[in-house]
Amino acid sequence: MEYEAVIGLETHVQLKTRSKMWCGCANAFGSDPNTNVCPICLGMPGVLPVANDEALRLTVLTGYLLNCEIPRFAKFDRKNYFYPDSAKNYQVTQYDRPSTANGWVEFEFDGPGSVDGVARVRITRAHLEEDVGKSSHFDRHSGVDFNRAGVPLLEIVSEPDLNGPEMAYAYLKALTDILHRGGISDCDLEKGMVRCDVNVSVRPKGTATLGSKIEIKNMNSFSGVRRALEYEIPRQIEAVRRGEKLRQETRRWDDAAGITEAMRSKEDAHDYRYFPEPDLMPFAPTDAWLEEVRSLVVELPLQRKRRLIRDYGIPAGDAEVLCDHLELGRFFESAAAGVRNPKAIANLVINNLQARLAESGTGLEELKFGPAGLRELVELVESGRINSKIAQDVFAEMYATGETPSAVVERKGWVQVSDTGAIEGFCDAAIAGNPGSVADFRAGKASALNFLKGQVMKLSKGKANPGLVGEILERKLRS
Ligand code: ADP
Ligand code: MG
Ligand code: ZN
Numbered sequence: 001m002e003y004e005a006v007i008g009l010e011t012h013v014q015l016k017t018r019s020k021m022w023c024g025c026a027n028a029f030g031s032d033p034n035t036n037v038c039p040i041c042l043g044m045p046g047v048l049p050v051a052n053d054e055a056l057r058l059t060v061l062t063g064y065l066l067n068c069e070i071p072r073f074a075k076f077d078r079k080n081y082f083y084p085d086s087a088k089n090y091q092v093t094q095y096d097r098p099s100t101a102n103g104w105v106e107f108e109f110d111g112p113g114s115v116d117g118v119a120r121v122r123i124t125r126a127h128l129e130e131d132v133g134k135s136s137h138f139d140r141h142s143g144v145d146f147n148r149a150g151v152p153l154l155e156i157v158s159e160p161d162l163n164g165p166e167m168a169y170a171y172l173k174a175l176t177d178i179l180h181r182g183g184i185s186d187c188d189l190e191k192g193m194v195r196c197d198v199n200v201s202v203r204p205k206g207t208a209t210l211g212s213k214i215e216i217k218n219m220n221s222f223s224g225v226r227r228a229l230e231y232e233i234p235r236q237i238e239a240v241r242r243g244e245k246l247r248q249e250t251r252r253w254d255d256a257a258g259i260t261e262a263m264r265s266k267e268d269a270h271d272y273r274y275f276p277e278p279d280l281m282p283f284a285p286t287d288a289w290l291e292e293v294r295s296l297v298v299e300l301p302l303q304r305k306r307r308l309i310r311d312y313g314i315p316a317g318d319a320e321v322l323c324d325h326l327e328l329g330r331f332f333e334s335a336a337a338g339v340r341n342p343k344a345i346a347n348l349v350i351n352n353l354q355a356r357l358a359e360s361g362t363g364l365e366e367l368k369f370g371p372a373g374l375r376e377l378v379e380l381v382e383s384g385r386i387n388s389k390i391a392q393d394v395f396a397e398m399y400a401t402g403e404t405p406s407a408v409v410e411r412k413g414w415v416q417v418s419d420t421g422a423i424e425g426f427c428d429a430a431i432a433g434n435p436g437s438v439a440d441f442r443a444g445k446a447s448a449l450n451f452l453k454g455q456v457m458k459l460s461k462g463k464a465n466p467g468l469v470g471e472i473l474e475r476k477l478r479s
Contacts, residue, residue, distance in 0.1 A: 002205040003240065005233045007168055008160035008213075009225075010197040011175060012153050013185045014131060015058045020150040021130045022049030022092070027152070029191045033145035041150035043088030048279050051076075055152035056099070056283065058184050059128045060293045062154060063100030065182045065300065066123045070290060074099040075282040076128075079272045085133035085144050093155070095274045098127035099283060106302055107174030113163045118302075121171055122159035129153050134192075148192075154184070160199065160210065165229035172196065172222045177301050195220050198228060201246075202236045211236075212246045216253050216260055228253040232260050304329070312342035321350050327364050328354055335371035344378045352395045368402025377405040387466055389457075390414050418465040420472065423456070426464060427473045430455040441477055449474065 017027050023040035040047045063070050077095035103123035110117050131151040133144045156175065162168045176187040176194055187194050196219045201211035216232065219225045232251070239246055251260040285293075299307070301323050308319040308329070322329035332349045336342040353374075357363065377394060380386050386394065386409055397408040409415060417423060430452050431438055440448035456469045 001241075003202045003237045004205045005164055005229070005236075006160045006201050006203060006210060007162035007164070007229065008199045009156075009158045009162065009168060009171065010199070011156045011158075011172065012131075012195045012197075013156065013176070013179055013187060014193040015055050015152040015154055016183065016185050017052055017054040017058065017152055019052060019054075021052050021055055021128075021152040022150055025150065028147070029188075029193075031147055033143070034147065036147040037149070042146055043086070043149075049092070049277075051280060051283070052152060055128060056285075057293050057296075058152075059099045059126065059154060060285065060290065061182060061296050062126050062156070062179065062184050063103065064294055064297050065178055065184070066100070066103040066105055066126060066156070068100035068103030068123060068126065070100055070285070071097065073097060073282060073284050076277040076280045077274045078277050079274055081272060083132065084142075085135045085146075085149070087133070087146065087149065091130060091132065092277050092280070093129035094127035097282075098125040100127070101125045105171065105175055105178065107170055108302065109167055109170040111164070111166055113161075113167060119167060119170070121161040124157040124159050126154055126156040129155055160201075164233070165226040168198070168229055169222050169226045172225060174302070181301055182298055183296070189221055192220060196225055198225055198232075200229060200232055200236070202233060202240060211240075212248045214246065214248070214260075215250045217250055217263065219253060224253060224255055227255075227258065228260055231258060235260070308333075312336055312346070314343055314346045318343075318346045318350060321354070322346070325354065331364055331371055335374040339375060339378065341378065341382065344381070345374055348374050348377065348395065352392070352399075356396075356399050368400075369398050369404075373398055373404060380405050380409065384416060384418060384465065385409065386414055386416050387463070389462055389466070390416065393462075414463060416465050417460050417463045418468060420468060423460070423464050423468050423472050424476075426456045426459040427469070427476050429459055430473070431476060438477065449477070452477075 014027075019025060020027050020036075020041055023038050025036045025038050025041055028036055040049060060070055074094060075097045076092050078090040079093050079095070080090045082089055101124070103126070104120050105123060106118055106120045108117055109119040113119050131148050131153040133146040133149040136143050136145065158171070162171060179185045180187045185193055198216040198219055199213050200216070201213045203209060203211045214232065214236065216228050219228060236246060247265065249265050250263045252263045253260050305316070305319045305323045308314060308322055309316060322332050328349060331353070332346060335349070336345040339345060357367075377391055377398070380394070381388050381391050393412075394405050394408045394414065397403060397412070398405060401408075403411070434452060434455060437448045437451050441452070452473055453466070453469055456473060457464055457466065
């Protein structure tokens with residue numbers, strides 16, 4: 001019997017706010033331990049939390065970015081548990097009335113579960129909660145740093161729509177790209193801003209009932225998630241094949257050993273004794289507030305790529321580069337607006353501009369010419385005033401001096417030679433000077449023609465119209 005994996009991810013992402021969720025302490029990474037703390041985030045008795053408006057906005061904005069419904073009523077709940085890095089002995093979260101629900105993410109993925117290279121994963125909910133402190137264990141003692149306690153944390157729960165390690169990896173990559181692009185979070189994994197619980201079960205291929213869910217807690221890298229699944233899925237399949245009954249449990253990923261190991265049997269919701277947080281009002285956004293947040297929605301990477309392909313007729317590879325480099329993409333769009341051949345603009349932006357900027361290690365803000373310069377350069381080639389080889393040299397001059405392309409062409413005398421008389425002269429000279437190649441060509445060696453063309457271009461100092469050179473040269477050689 002064949003088995004398949006069923007995977008759902010709970011992804012925790014730190015929100016990019018200035019202050020923490022319930023107090024005015026800085027939401028900052030890398031400060032000295034326990035310097036960004038106050039009685040509220042240290043969980044002192046009797047203190048009162050005040051919800052951070054910026055965090056509420058980013059939560060609802062995430063909802064919009066992930067195609068979620070935004071309920072008109074949400075609330076906060078206490079999830080009770082003891083843990084040394086949580087001084088309050090509870091975490092404030094959203095239990096049964098989250099701020100966003102029932103969304104989906106689409107992302108590029110080639111493999112089972114995708115259609116035309118795109119996969120869709122449903123989002124159960126994205127709810128707002130608070131991060132906890134961080135324990136460190138030393139030789140003879142342990143310490144807790146509460147700087148992270150109370151940092152706003154979004155938990156994004158997916159439906160069990162993922163089917164393997166690669167799909168999970170692609171989903172996480174796409175999700176964090178969206179959140180990063182949307183200004184929700186810096187999603188810096190090195191700084192622990194994204195952590196993920198991986199839920200995975202197996203079942204006979206094609207059946208509908210879900211198997212027992214195993215949760216691998218607290219993964220902090222996407223490659224770690226992929227490796228853990230590459231280990232865990234075959235482990236479960238082998239166990240089921242042996243006739244073992246898998247039970248719901250929580251496991252830990254040992255990155256060094258490359259294995260998962262049992263931590264504890266999974267607790268149920270009632271173990272946490274959730275109840276409504278008595279110190280906070282429910283959250284019931286007004287129309288005006290929601291509209292304001294909605295206006296902050298930006299175009300997402302995949303939408304943008306599709307639009308560039310559709311509106312400019314450029315290849316997917318080009319669109320991808322122009323999406324990955326947002327500024328370059330904007331420059332492309334302002335240069336390509338309304339032109340007949342956007343692909344020519346894309347070529348200049350990707351092959352010339354991007355390469356030069358990378359070479360000199362500078363950004364677009366230091367560029368000496370604007371989008372109109374590129375447009376003019378393409379027009380010069382299309383009208384036949386210069387050939388595309390010379391266009392490369394013109395670009396280099398524009399880049400160095402900021403001159404307009406026509407000024408460069410004027411100054412350098414690079415106007416394309418389309419005068420057939422002049423080209424005939426260059427062709428005659430090339431034929432007379434290279435009897436060996438002429439003989440080769442007549443003996444049927446096609447590559448000799450390219451060599452002779454090159455000679456003609458050289459004699460014209462690169463300015464001859466290459467199309468005309470080809471025609472005239474071949475006619476002369478064949479006669
Ligand atoms: P819990 O209350 O234990 O956190 P949930 O039902 O809320 O469990 O699900 C948590 C995550 O586990 C979700 O991402 C969900 O898609 C996923 N999940 C639920 N059941 C399964 C299953 N049988 N196999 C794999 N993933 C599952
Ligand atoms: Mg869970
Ligand atoms: Zn504080």
